[in-house]
Amino acid sequence: MDIEAALKRCPLFSGLEDREITEIEAISASKRYPKGTSIFSEDQEAKGFFVVISGRVKIYKLSPEGKEQILHIISPGQTFAEAALFDGSTYPAFAESLAETRVLYFPKESFVNLIRKNPQMSLNMIASLSHWLREFVSLVEELSLKDVSARLSQYLMDLSAQSGRSSERGIEFKLDISKSQLASQLGTISETLSRALRKLRDRRIIEVEGKKITILQKDALEEISLGIPL
Amino acid sequence: MDIEAALKRCPLFSGLEDREITEIEAISASKRYPKGTSIFSEDQEAKGFFVVISGRVKIYKLSPEGKEQILHIISPGQTFAEAALFDGSTYPAFAESLAETRVLYFPKESFVNLIRKNPQMSLNMIASLSHWLREFVSLVEELSLKDVSARLSQYLMDLSAQSGRSSERGIEFKLDISKSQLASQLGTISETLSRALRKLRDRRIIEVEGKKITILQKDALEEISLGIPL
DNA sequence: CGCCACATTGAAGGCAGTCAAAGGTGGTGG
DNA sequence: CCACCACCTTTGACTGCCTTCAATGTGGCG
Numbered sequence: 001m002d003i004e005a006a007l008k009r010c011p012l013f014s015g016l017e018d019r020e021i022t023e024i025e026a027i028s029a030s031k032r033y034p035k036g037t038s039i040f041s042e043d044q045e046a047k048g049f050f051v052v053i054s055g056r057v058k059i060y061k062l063s064p065e066g067k068e069q070i071l072h073i074i075s076p077g078q079t080f081a082e083a084a085l086f087d088g089s090t091y092p093a094f095a096e097s098l099a100e101t102r103v104l105y106f107p108k109e110s111f112v113n114l115i116r117k118n119p120q121m122s123l124n125m126i127a128s129l130s131h132w133l134r135e136f137v138s139l140v141e142e143l144s145l146k147d148v149s150a151r152l153s154q155y156l157m158d159l160s161a162q163s164g165r166s167s168e169r170g171i172e173f174k175l176d177i178s179k180s181q182l183a184s185q186l187g188t189i190s191e192t193l194s195r196a197l198r199k200l201r202d203r204r205i206i207e208v209e210g211k212k213i214t215i216l217q218k219d220a221l222e223e224i225s226l227g228i229p230l
Numbered sequence: 231m232d233i234e235a236a237l238k239r240c241p242l243f244s245g246l247e248d249r250e251i252t253e254i255e256a257i258s259a260s261k262r263y264p265k266g267t268s269i270f271s272e273d274q275e276a277k278g279f280f281v282v283i284s285g286r287v288k289i290y291k292l293s294p295e296g297k298e299q300i301l302h303i304i305s306p307g308q309t310f311a312e313a314a315l316f317d318g319s320t321y322p323a324f325a326e327s328l329a330e331t332r333v334l335y336f337p338k339e340s341f342v343n344l345i346r347k348n349p350q351m352s353l354n355m356i357a358s359l360s361h362w363l364r365e366f367v368s369l370v371e372e373l374s375l376k377d378v379s380a381r382l383s384q385y386l387m388d389l390s391a392q393s394g395r396s397s398e399r400g401i402e403f404k405l406d407i408s409k410s411q412l413a414s415q416l417g418t419i420s421e422t423l424s425r426a427l428r429k430l431r432d433r434r435i436i437e438v439e440g441k442k443i444t445i446l447q448k449d450a451l452e453e454i455s456l457g458i459p460l
Numbered sequence: 461c462g463c464c465a466c467a468t469t470g471a472a473g474g475c476a477g478t479c480a481a482a483g484g485t486g487g488t489g490g
Numbered sequence: 491c492c493a494c495c496a497c498c499t500t501t502g503a504c505t506g507c508c509t510t511c512a513a514t515g516t517g518g519c520g
Contacts (some may be wrong), residue, residue: 061367063375064457069511087360092367101385116355123345128360130317136290136366137322140301143373144417145293147507179467183323187374192508194468210517227294297477300462377475410498420477424500 003104004032009077011131012124024114028104039095039103044188046091048107052076052136057100059093060184071184073098073177074134083129085112098177143187146227151186151224152196156206160215169207171215200224231326233260233334238367239307241361242354258334269333276321278337282306289323290414300415301309302365303328303407313359315342315351328407330388344407373417376457381416382426383455386436390445401445430454 007021008015016024039050039057055190071093074080083180113205114224115121123200142151164173175182175197183193200206205221207214215221234296236260237251241455263269269280269287280287287304301323304310314321315338345351372381394401405412413423430436432454437444445451 003452067375069370069374071367083360083363085360086357087364088349092364116349116353119346119349119352122349125356126345126359127316127353129356129363130313130315133313133359133362133366134317136363136370137301139370140299140366140373141291143370144299145291145297148352178465180465189509190467191469191510192317195508198468308465408498419477420499421501425476428500 003053006051006077007104010079012051012052012079012082012121012128014124015120016118020118024106025104025156027110027114028106031098031103031105035099035101035104035222037097037101038113039097040081040091042092043090044093045089046081047106048105049081049085049111050095050106051079051080051104051227053102053104057095057101057103058100058181059095061093067146067189068184069187070181070215071139073181073185079128079163079190082125083132098116104121147194148192148229149188149199150225151188153221155182155186155213156213157218157221160213160218167214169214171218173213175211175213233408236281240281241259242281242309242312242351242358245282245350246348250348253302254336255334257344258336258342261330261335263327263333265327265331267327267331269327270311270321271325272322272421275318275319276311276338278335279309279315279341280325280336281309281334283332283334286323286328287331287333288328288411289325291323297419298414300411301369303411303415309358312355313362314398328411350353350452355422378416378418378422378426380455380457381418381428381452383424383430383451385412385416386443386445387448387451390443390448394445395398397444399446401448403443405443407443 004021007025013021013024028051040046042061043127045062052074054076056076057080058070059072059074059080062068062070071197072080080095083092086153088130092224115125142154146154160173163176164171166172176183179193179197180190186193188196196217197206197208200221201208205215205217205224207216234251237255241459243251243254247434252378258281259398263285272291284306286306288300289302289310290298290300299322302310310325311321332337339455345355346388356451372384378385389405390401390403393406394403409423410420411421418426427438429438430451433436433448433450434452435445435446436444
């Protein structure tokens with residue numbers, strides 16, 4: 001993955017001149033993290049923010065007992081920890097690479113200056129933060145108002161819409177993370193996720209083969225995702 | 231409550247000239263909602279955003295079965311629905327007045343123009359969104375990783391820090407919303423909240439008299455809020 | 461081939477939600 | 491001023507979803 005290509009398809013930098021992109025690149029530092037490396041920890045001082053070039057990063061919280069709640073998984077071209085630069089002085093969660101990952105790192109000071117000088121970037125930042133906010137509203141809604149089956153169904157619907165391809169049996173796609181990580185993202189644990197998947201399988205709504213999922217009854221899955229009782 | 235006073239202590243407009251404040255006021259419309267009035271509904275087209283002048287507004291989600299999750303309660307001087315203007319075209323939740331409420335309403339188009347022209351306001355908006363984001367991270371953490379007692383204790387600690395006064399028995403303050411609304415904000419229902427309060431009372435950690443709370447053992451309350459088992 | 465992390469399944473227990481009923485409170489109109 | 495009513499709050503009994511604990515299965519990789 002090329003650095004400039006990643007920057008250009010990053011919403012935060014869209015609508016900028018090549019000249020400006022070059023300027024932006026100039027204040028950044030490239031960093032590399034092997035799989036499973038901590039990028040920053042909760043409450044650590046927020047000295048900069050990140051753009052993922054390749055690999056993937058999970059942003060998560062931990063309970064005192066060690067249960068993990070994934071807030072978001074960041075893919076190439078996406079940014080993270082922007083908000084930490086503008087409110088408070090620490091990162092609000094943990095960040096860890098899920099695979100070998102390359103990022104661009106932007107030190108707080110120079111990036112804030114850049115934004116001050118560049119109205120277009122301000123607007124992009126507002127759009128980006130607004131989008132994050134909407135995602136968090138969804139997450140809160142799901143955690144508070146829906147059961148695990150509904151959350152799982154929603155996730156499967158979303159993933160199928162974005163990476164599914166129809167086969168003769170239904171819509172087919174692969175989970176892009178391990179099932180225990182998926183459990184963390186859905187606010188539950190792997191045992192419960194396993195049982196929820198099995199229930200959907202037993203009712204012939206989906207098929208599961210390792211990471212491969214086939215949606216057999218899209219309508220039924222959607223109903224469950226909306227929280228309509230079984 | 232005076233309109234100009236409310237605008238001036240609104241973080242979104244801080245650092246602006248009086249001239250600019252006047253300009254801002256010019257594009258807004260004043261609206262009044264009796265207690266319990268819907269201001270907008272989920273999925274309704276987002277045509278503007280709001281500043282609360284007086285009264286209070288709850289932003290909330292509803293489950294299909296009618297359970298309510300309050301996302302935030304907005305007090306005078308605070309804004310809401312800004313993010314809806316910059317991502318997607320609909321409001322992501324419901325808004326309803328908790329008391330007789332006056333707001334300033336800013337139509338989307340003219341407000342977006344204002345922001346485009348005013349870099350300081352862009353920065354304020356970024357700060358404001360970043361702050362919201364941090365609050366939502368906390369909410370997700372609490373809902374997913376903490377039990378009702380911990381969430382309640384956290385809430386009481388926060389409220390006591392902001393409006394408590396020490397008496398001879400402990401730190402005293404009043405709940406600023408009804409207990410059923412508090413339950414909704416904590417992601418539970420009034421029966422469960424009632425039992426959680428009773429448990430704290432039985433253990434002589436707090437005293438409860440209607441809306442009046444006295445914290446007798448701050449240390450114990452803090453431990454519970456951190457999720458340390460009883 | 462054997463290890464190790466991931467995944468699945470079963471049994472048991474707990475926290476919180478549901479249902480139902482009784483007590484309390486504030487506001488309104490007679 | 492008081493009585494009534496609507497709404498909020500509390501309590502009890504019960505249910506159920508999810509977690510915990512424990513054990514077994516499985517697949518990829520050195």
